[in-house]
Amino acid sequence: MFAAIMAGGSGTRFWPASTAERPKQFLKLFGDRTMLEHTIDRLEGLSDDSGIAIICGERHGPVCRGLVAGREIVVMTEPVGRNTAACIGLAALHFQKLDPDEPIAVLPADHYIGDVEGLRRILSAAATLARAGGIVTIGVVPTSPETGFGYVEAGEEGREVDGVAWRSVRRFVEKPARDVALTYLASGVHYWNAGIFVFTARTILAAIRTCMPELWVGLERIDVDLGSDRERDAIAEVYAGLDSVSIDYGVMERTTATVSVIPASIGWSDLGSWPALAELRAGERDEHGNIVPTGSVAIDAESCFVSAGFERPVALLGVKDLIVVDAPEGLLVASRDRAQDVRLVTERLATRRQNPER
Amino acid sequence: MFAAIMAGGSGTRFWPASTAERPKQFLKLFGDRTMLEHTIDRLEGLSDDSGIAIICGERHGPVCRGLVAGREIVVMTEPVGRNTAACIGLAALHFQKLDPDEPIAVLPADHYIGDVEGLRRILSAAATLARAGGIVTIGVVPTSPETGFGYVEAGEEGREVDGVAWRSVRRFVEKPARDVALTYLASGVHYWNAGIFVFTARTILAAIRTCMPELWVGLERIDVDLGSDRERDAIAEVYAGLDSVSIDYGVMERTTATVSVIPASIGWSDLGSWPALAELRAGERDEHGNIVPTGSVAIDAESCFVSAGFERPVALLGVKDLIVVDAPEGLLVASRDRAQDVRLVTERLATRRQNPER
Numbered sequence: 001m002f003a004a005i006m007a008g009g010s011g012t013r014f015w016p017a018s019t020a021e022r023p024k025q026f027l028k029l030f031g032d033r034t035m036l037e038h039t040i041d042r043l044e045g046l047s048d049d050s051g052i053a054i055i056c057g058e059r060h061g062p063v064c065r066g067l068v069a070g071r072e073i074v075v076m077t078e079p080v081g082r083n084t085a086a087c088i089g090l091a092a093l094h095f096q097k098l099d100p101d102e103p104i105a106v107l108p109a110d111h112y113i114g115d116v117e118g119l120r121r122i123l124s125a126a127a128t129l130a131r132a133g134g135i136v137t138i139g140v141v142p143t144s145p146e147t148g149f150g151y152v153e154a155g156e157e158g159r160e161v162d163g164v165a166w167r168s169v170r171r172f173v174e175k176p177a178r179d180v181a182l183t184y185l186a187s188g189v190h191y192w193n194a195g196i197f198v199f200t201a202r203t204i205l206a207a208i209r210t211c212m213p214e215l216w217v218g219l220e221r222i223d224v225d226l227g228s229d230r231e232r233d234a235i236a237e238v239y240a241g242l243d244s245v246s247i248d249y250g251v252m253e254r255t256t257a258t259v260s261v262i263p264a265s266i267g268w269s270d271l272g273s274w275p276a277l278a279e280l281r282a283g284e285r286d287e288h289g290n291i292v293p294t295g296s297v298a299i300d301a302e303s304c305f306v307s308a309g310f311e312r313p314v315a316l317l318g319v320k321d322l323i324v325v326d327a328p329e330g331l332l333v334a335s336r337d338r339a340q341d342v343r344l345v346t347e348r349l350a351t352r353r354q355n356p357e358r
Numbered sequence: 359m360f361a362a363i364m365a366g367g368s369g370t371r372f373w374p375a376s377t378a379e380r381p382k383q384f385l386k387l388f389g390d391r392t393m394l395e396h397t398i399d400r401l402e403g404l405s406d407d408s409g410i411a412i413i414c415g416e417r418h419g420p421v422c423r424g425l426v427a428g429r430e431i432v433v434m435t436e437p438v439g440r441n442t443a444a445c446i447g448l449a450a451l452h453f454q455k456l457d458p459d460e461p462i463a464v465l466p467a468d469h470y471i472g473d474v475e476g477l478r479r480i481l482s483a484a485a486t487l488a489r490a491g492g493i494v495t496i497g498v499v500p501t502s503p504e505t506g507f508g509y510v511e512a513g514e515e516g517r518e519v520d521g522v523a524w525r526s527v528r529r530f531v532e533k534p535a536r537d538v539a540l541t542y543l544a545s546g547v548h549y550w551n552a553g554i555f556v557f558t559a560r561t562i563l564a565a566i567r568t569c570m571p572e573l574w575v576g577l578e579r580i581d582v583d584l585g586s587d588r589e590r591d592a593i594a595e596v597y598a599g600l601d602s603v604s605i606d607y608g609v610m611e612r613t614t615a616t617v618s619v620i621p622a623s624i625g626w627s628d629l630g631s632w633p634a635l636a637e638l639r640a641g642e643r644d645e646h647g648n649i650v651p652t653g654s655v656a657i658d659a660e661s662c663f664v665s666a667g668f669e670r671p672v673a674l675l676g677v678k679d680l681i682v683v684d685a686p687e688g689l690l691v692a693s694r695d696r697a698q699d700v701r702l703v704t705e706r707l708a709t710r711r712q713n714p715e716r
Contacts, residue, residue, distance in 0.1 A: 016671075295710075312374070312687055313688045314688065314689045315688060315689065315690045315700075315707075317690065317692035318692055318693040318697075318699070319680065319691055319692065319693050329670055329671075330671045330673060331689070332673045333674050333682055333691055334674070334675035334676055334677065335678075339676075341657075341676070345655050345657060345673040345675060348657065349655060352653075352655075
């Protein structure tokens with residue numbers, strides 16, 4: 001099957017490690033490989049390199065190409081971000097030329113998945129449903145009443161495919177309030193919308209044509225020049241006029257195609273904050289619950305997480321429940337229960353850049 | 359009067375800012391000048407440049423000379439540290455050649471003094487006592503039951519000199535236990551021995567001759583070559599065989615010369631730790647008690663102290679009572695009540711350098 005890896009994220013929730021120049025998908029948060037590389041690695045056995053496309057912002061084109069140097073993986077760049085509908089449409093144009101009826105897995109480049117075998121099994125089953133003309137979304141079985149995610153509400157169960165259960169989608173729901181999220185957690189029919197989808201180019205482009213006619217017109221214009229010298233100009237001209245719409249809102253909720261969800265318990269995390277990363281790397285904790293780089297010193301320290309980008313030692317002395325991130329762009333020292341608010345820091349820094357006297 | 363600035367300290371209590379290469383006297387802990395420069399500044403109006411000598415370790419000779427470049431201040435280097443008796447003896451040899459009867463103020467290079475005018479008034483009065491053949495020590499009026507300092511126990515009061523009170527010294531006492539320190543705090547006759555002394559070269563060399571005959575023999579050997587090409591070799595040969603003895607223990611406690619103490623309340627601090635520095639810089643606190651460098655961000659942070667050696671921003675988020683020090687040699691994140699134990703960190707790092715597998 002094909003794979004479209006969406007690497008257009010520009011978040012700075014991992015400041016100071018992540019910046020506009022180096023968003024999360026390009027960080028080595030686990031071992032020696034970037035999140036993008038881990039995402040590619042998960043496709044082993046599912047997709048040949050020539051069937052993988054990475055879609056990223058133009059400023060990140062060089063780093064993406066560097067990461068896949070020597071491989072047949074295609075890197076497509078967007079001049080501006082226009083949300084997932086445009087991005088997926090662009091990828092679908094590319095794959096349509098290779099084989100309009102081969103399923104395409106759409107995967108965000110910056111998520112964590114603990115059970116890679118589970119993911120592969122689910123994507124294979126999703127491919128079977130996609131070959132039959134369906135649009136498949138992976139629904140992560142919720143483990144907490146998250147208010148930061150969209151949810152998929154499931155309907156009837158279908159017949160298992162290769163031992164994988166799936167259900168029809170009743171509706172997509174926006175980020176819920178806390179009390180609603182609690183009912184979703186208990187309902188057994190609500191799943192986190194993880195932004196992982198499977199469909200063929202033919203199916204998704206037909207759905208875009210019906211549900212998002214303006215985007216369709218733009219994609220047709222791009223399609224004429226795709227693969228030629230004019231490609232970049234054509235994309236730039238079209239993108240400038242596009243609305244920013246998600247594929248969920250623009251297509252999934254409106255299409256007449258069959259949309260189904262495969263419930264997944266695959267150790268998924270959108271890895272939205274430093275504390276979330278610290279949880280996922282719990283296996284690296286020392287006997288006092290600290291996760292510190294080699295060469296560091298933790299004395300009477302407890303439950304701290306240190307990420308360091310330099311060779312010099314980091315010393316913790318008598319501290320508890322801290323997140324410490326040492327990167328070229330800045331140094332963060334945060335309490336574990338506040339580190340998810342790092343955007344407050346980046347906002348303050350941005351304000352200061354605009355008004356240096358503040 | 360002359361001034362001998364003792365800049366031989368090698369402590370790392372301000373790790374990671376201070377290191378063996380750059381001990382505390384060379385740090386800019388207050389504003390844009392090093393502790394050594396602040397020490398020199400305090401001599402304005404008391405000593406001409408040609409009457410000032412800095413005594414430091416050989417490895418720090420170049421940095422000392424750099425700090426006083428273009429001035430007539432003399433820098434003398436010791437091949438190895440042999441405590442204050444040898445250092446003061448060496449300085450006395452130098453000043454003896456200029457004028458054996460001119461008082462010499464001995465000043466540690468790495469202390470803080472808040473009331474510089476007070477210090478000058480006291481040193482002037484001490485010079486008067488020194489001209490009469492006395493050995494004078496400055497006794498800091500204790501403000502807490504410190505167990506880390508030696509104390510001077512005062513005897514009878516003398517007649518005020520230029521409005522400055524002084525007393526005879528009954529004895530010097532070693533670092534006391536806590537309960538003893540409490541009685542000292544209340545006694546009214548015990549003062550912190552701050553390592554600031556005044557005497558003439560003639561007086562101190564005579565006292566050394568009597569009390570420390572071995573040191574005296576060494577100094578005589580050095581004196582022959584002082585100022586010649588042989589000076590450095592002579593010092594090296596003599597120092598190798600010297601015992602490490604403090605002037606207090608080696609001379610002050612044994613001499614038959616008159617030893618007196620001038621009680622001083624001059625905002626003195628030996629600046630023994632990061633928390634001590636944070637206290638002294640209390641005037642820089644923001645409305646939440648934080649002391650952070652320009653360009654940093656403190657959000658919901660309270661009573662934190664940040665010292666940063668780089669241009670990049672430091673962000674504090676939801677943390678309290680922390681000492682954060684960002685320096686080329688390392689990064690320290692310590693709770694305020696443990697930061698005085700930073701030697702635990704340097705010991706651990708030293709152990710690791712010797713046994714890389716630990």
